[in-house]
Structure formats: structure tokens, C-alpha cells
Amino acid sequence: xxxxxxxxxxxxxxxxxxxxxxxxxxxxxxxxxxxxxxxxxxxxxxxxxxxxxxxxxxxxxxxxxxxxxxxxxxxxxxxxxxxxxxxxxxxxxxxxxxxxxxxxxxxxxxxxxxxxxxxxxxxxxxxxxxxxxxxxxxxxxxxxxxxxxxxxxxxxxxxxxxxxxxxxxxxxxxxxxxxxxxxxxxxxxxxxxxxxxxxxxxxxxxxxxxxxxxxxxxxxxxxxxxxxxxxxxxxxxxxxxxx
Amino acid sequence: xxxxxxxxxxxxxxxxxxxxxxxxxxxxxxxxxxxxxxxxxxxxxxxxxxxxxxxxxxxxxxxxxxxxxxxxxxxxxxxxxxxxxxxxxxxxxxxxxxxxxxxxxxxxxxxxxxxxxxxxxxxxxxxxxxxxxxxxxxxxxxxxxxxxxxxxxxxxxxxxxxxxxxxxxxxxxxxxxxxxxxxxxxxxxxxxxxxxxxxxxxxxxxxxxxxxxxxxxxxxxxxxxxxxxxxxxxxxxxxxxxx
Numbered sequence: 001x002x003x004x005x006x007x008x009x010x011x012x013x014x015x016x017x018x019x020x021x022x023x024x025x026x027x028x029x030x031x032x033x034x035x036x037x038x039x040x041x042x043x044x045x046x047x048x049x050x051x052x053x054x055x056x057x058x059x060x061x062x063x064x065x066x067x068x069x070x071x072x073x074x075x076x077x078x079x080x081x082x083x084x085x086x087x088x089x090x091x092x093x094x095x096x097x098x099x100x101x102x103x104x105x106x107x108x109x110x111x112x113x114x115x116x117x118x119x120x121x122x123x124x125x126x127x128x129x130x131x132x133x134x135x136x137x138x139x140x141x142x143x144x145x146x147x148x149x150x151x152x153x154x155x156x157x158x159x160x161x162x163x164x165x166x167x168x169x170x171x172x173x174x175x176x177x178x179x180x181x182x183x184x185x186x187x188x189x190x191x192x193x194x195x196x197x198x199x200x201x202x203x204x205x206x207x208x209x210x211x212x213x214x215x216x217x218x219x220x221x222x223x224x225x226x227x228x229x230x231x232x233x234x235x236x237x238x239x240x241x242x243x
Numbered sequence: 244x245x246x247x248x249x250x251x252x253x254x255x256x257x258x259x260x261x262x263x264x265x266x267x268x269x270x271x272x273x274x275x276x277x278x279x280x281x282x283x284x285x286x287x288x289x290x291x292x293x294x295x296x297x298x299x300x301x302x303x304x305x306x307x308x309x310x311x312x313x314x315x316x317x318x319x320x321x322x323x324x325x326x327x328x329x330x331x332x333x334x335x336x337x338x339x340x341x342x343x344x345x346x347x348x349x350x351x352x353x354x355x356x357x358x359x360x361x362x363x364x365x366x367x368x369x370x371x372x373x374x375x376x377x378x379x380x381x382x383x384x385x386x387x388x389x390x391x392x393x394x395x396x397x398x399x400x401x402x403x404x405x406x407x408x409x410x411x412x413x414x415x416x417x418x419x420x421x422x423x424x425x426x427x428x429x430x431x432x433x434x435x436x437x438x439x440x441x442x443x444x445x446x447x448x449x450x451x452x453x454x455x456x457x458x459x460x461x462x463x464x465x466x467x468x469x470x471x472x473x474x475x476x477x478x479x480x481x482x483x484x485x486x
Contacts, residue, residue: 071322075362079314080369111365114405118361119318122354126323151404158397162357167388 015039015068016131016175017124019116022057023202024222025178028190029135030065032177035193041127042067043120046074047112053210057201064199073119077109113146117155117174124172125163133175139182152176183225191231198234207238214239258282258311259374259418260363265300266445267465268421271433272378273308275420278436284370285310286363289317290355296453300444307442316362320352356389360398360417367415368406376418382425395419426468434474441477450481457482 016038018030034040042065044058055072062070113136120132136147145151152174159174160166178186190197202222203212212219214237226233259281261273277283285308287301298315305313356379363375379390388394395417402417403409421429433440445465446455455462457480469476 073319073322075318076316077365079316080366108407109365110368110407111361111405114364114401115358115361118354118358121357122320122352123323125353145407145410146405148404151401154397154401154404158357158394158401161391161394161397162354162389164351164353164388 015041015127015129016133017041017043017120017129018133019120020044020058020062022054022061022200024197024200025135025137025186027061027195027200028186029133029177031190031193031195033133034065040065040067041123042070043123044072045116047077053206054201057199060199064196108144121159125165130170131173131175135178136176137178149179183221184228187225187229187231212237258284258370258372259376260284260286260367260372261376262359262363263287263301263305265297265304265443267440267443268378268380268429270304270438270443271429272376272420274433274436274438276376277308283308283310285313286366287315288359290320296449297444303442307439314366351387364402368408373413374416374418378421379419381422392422426464427471430468430472430474455480
């Protein structure tokens with residue numbers, strides 16, 4: 001094999017680190033990475049959520065997408081406190097959907113995406129990977145500062161300065177394919193790519209058996225997204241058990 | 244109490260998150276933070292080092308400095324592999340000291356300081372703290388990209404964009420008081436502040452009983468630093484047990 005040939009193979013089958021939460025967005029972002037020709041190195045977190053069930057969903061989604069490797073990191077954000085998703089605050093229900101995105105919700109977890117991307121960067125550097133996919137969305141979640149393009153750009157700058165690979169001239173790309181998409185657009189794109197959304201789980205406050213509440217911001221956005229996309233949500237909800 | 248008065252008290256006794264590894268540098272950086280009037284919120288990591296003994300040192304140093312709170316985070320950098328400090332590579336010994344800093348050593352842990360600062364940022368945001376101290380040194384460890392001023396500056400930018408506090412106008416300061424100091428300068432400053440260096444531990448490759456090897460880069464820099472500072476290192480070393 002000539003070096004050129006090996007290089008061209010490696011260009012064709014690049015690797016990307018994909019952050020997989022088990023939710024609808026990250027599953028779609030990972031499916032997009034796969035369609036773009038990347039082999040997927042999945043990374044998921046257990047971070048003291050109320051919904052460790054999300055991890056089971058992440059495993060299912062990873063297996064469905066045929067990821068090359070799936071690393072799970074357990075981190076304890078509860079040690080710092082301060083968010084509904086880590087146990088200190090009640091999850092808000094039946095919010096006026098039009099209000100979502102206008103302010104930073106209590107479900108904001110301090111520095112979460114910074115921590116997630118930092119681990120993704122370590123994973124990428126160790127595996128000689130330069131591409132990272134994260135399913136952040138700057139529209140439906142415009143209230144979260146760490147979902148905005150400016151944040152992502154600042155992280156790319158940091159990644160170059162933070163690493164041995166960067167010091168040697170490499171740069172890292174943080175792909176945010178969902179950034180400018182509505183929830184309905186995301187669902188349409190995922191369905192086009194064959195994503196099985198019955199494997200995903202989005203609820204902030206599921207019942208013990210995993211049934212989605214149907215009323216938290218995440219459930220409301222998901223249901224509205226499926227309705228707008230003209231598609232049927234394969235999930236059962238507490239208020240709609242027979243779907 | 245008038246609000247103004249409460250504000251002035253809070254200005255006088257500000258809080259700072261200090262990263263404490265149990266080593267000489269971070270103990271000195273934390274002592275400097277304390278001298279500057281900060282109450283200390285300590286943060287230490289167990290990250291699959293060979294030397295979990297460092298955590299015991301961090302506890303001792305935290306208690307010695309009278310930290311308000313000490314949070315320990317266990318993270319698994321071994322899941323990604325790739326560094327002497329996480330178990331994959333032999334720790335180099337008896338390096339030519341003049342070579343340290345000229346290239347990135349194998350003891351470099353990918354994205355380590357990025358991960359550490361990300362957790363520190365979460366801790367800071369939750370506790371309404373705007374100051375973070377990290378004992379990085381851009382001289383003796385000039386080979387590590389994530390010890391350089393450019394990296395620290397990029398992280399400050401990221402921190403503002405990453406957080407609810409930043410979106411509301413706050414900025415975070417990453418203090419690196421040791422950045423431009425030689426090891427001897429650091430030791431002189433620590434001794435001036437009364438740091439008990441017998442509590443610290445710096446070795447990359449200690450014996451099972453905790454005795455420092457005396458020959459790894461970290462031991463060599465420490466010993467040279469004490470010699471240059473004209474001070475006696477209170478640690479025992481494997482090759483100098485009766486010190």
C-alpha cells in the first residue's frame with residue numbers, strides 16, 4: 001500500500017467523537033455524522049440526573065447506529081448543586097411553549113456542555129480524532145448559553161490551544177448540525193436518515209418505569225416537533241399511554 | 244445591616260475555587276489566594292492516577308489552609324488512555340533537566356486542565372464565585388500546552404460564553420499566580436506564606452508507601468527548586484531516605 005492510498009482510506013473513513021445523551025437531538029446529530037462518512041466514537045455521561053434511564057437509551061441508540069466504541073463517564077455534578085437536572089430544583093411543567101428560549105430555564109446545568117466537550121476533546125486527542133459532534137440547538141434551547149454558536153467557536157479556539165495535537169498544528173472541529181434547525185426540522189432529518197426514535201428518551205422527569213411525563217419543557221418541545229413534522233411520536237406519555 | 248455594608252463585607256471576603264492536586268504548586272497557588280483575602284473552595288480530582296496518594300496530600304493541604312469546602316471529583320481518564328499518568332506509558336526517569344520544557348512530555352494528559360477548569364467553572368457558577376486559582380506554570384512546564392497564558396485566556400473567554408452568569412454580564416478570572424515563576428521562586432513564595440511542604444506530594448511514580456522516587460521530572464524539578472531556593476525539602480526520597 002502506498003502511503004497516499006492509506007491516507008485516502010483514512011480520509012474516507014474518518015472518526016468522530018459523538019456525544020450521545022439518549023435523547024432525540026443527539027441521536028439525530030450522530031446519525032448525521034454517520035451519513036457524512038464518520039466512524040462513530042460515542043461518549044455518554046451519567047451525571048447525577050434523575051433520569052439514569054437516559055443512559056439505557058444512549059446504549060440503545062449507540063448500538064442502533066453501530067458505533068465503533070462507546071465510553072461512559074460518571075461525573076458528579078450534584079456535588080456542586082444548583083439545577084433541576086441534578087436534583088435541587090423541581091422540574092417545571094406545562095410551561096407556555098412560546099416562553100421557552102426567552103430566558104435561561106432552571107433546567108440549565110452550570111457548565112455542562114463545557115464539561116462534556118472537555119471530555120470529548122480528551123477522547124478525540126487520544127484517538128487521533130479531529131471531529132466532535134454535539135446535538136446542541138440554538139433555536140429551541142436559545143436560553144442555554146452553552147448551546148450558542150459563540151460558545152462553540154470559543155471551544156474550538158480553546159481546543160487548539162489546550163492540546164498537544166493543537167500545538168503540533170491540528171485543529172478540532174465541533175460540529176453542531178442541529179444548531180439552526182427547529183425541532184420539527186430535526187425530526188424530519190432524523191426520519192429521513194432512518195433514526196428509530198422509539199429508542200430515544202427526552203423527558204426531564206420520567207416515571208419510575210421510564211414513561212415520559214409529557215409536560216416538561218423537553219416533552220413539550222418533542223411533542224410539538226413531531227406534530228409540526230406531521231409524524232407520529234413512537235413514545236408513550238403519562239397523559240397519553242395508549243399511543 | 245445596610246445592603247452597602249453587606250456588599251462591602253462580601254467584597255472583603257470573596258470566595259475563590261482553588262484546584263488542589265496535593266502537589267507543591269497548587270498548595271502554593273492556594274496559599275496565595277488565601278493571602279489575597281479569598282475564602283477557599285477547594286476542588287480535587289481522582290483521575291486514575293497511579294498516585295491516588297496525591298488525594299491524601301490534597302486533603303492534608305486543604306485542611307492546613309482551612310478551606311471552607313473541599314469537593315472531590317472522580318473521573319476516569321483511563322477510559323480514553325494515552326498517558327503515563329493514567330497508566331499506559333512508563334514514567335521517564337533521570338531526564339536531563341535542561342530538556343524539560345523543550346517538548347511535550349509523555350506525562351502530558353490530554354485535555355486535563357480543560358477538564359479540571361470546566362469542573363471548577365461549574366463549582367464557581369453554582370456558588371456565585373467569579374475567581375478560580377490554578378497552579379499552572381508556564382516556565383518549568385512549558386511543554387504542556389494547557390499551562391500557557393494563551394490557553395488560560397481562551398478559557399476565560401469560554402467561561403463567559405458558557406455560563407448563565409456570563410450571559411448576565413459576569414466574567415470569570417482564572418488566576419495563575421505561578422505562571423511566570425521558577426520552581427525556586429514558587430518555593431520561596433510558599434515558605435514566606437508559611438506553606439508546610441511536608442504535606443505536599445509531587446512524585447509521578449511513588450513507592451507503595453508513598454515515598455517519592457526522586458528521579459521523575461516532577462521530583463527532579465522539585466529537588467532542584469529547593470536547592471536553588473536554598474531551602475531544605477522536607478520530603479523523603481527513595482534515593483535519600485534519611486533526609
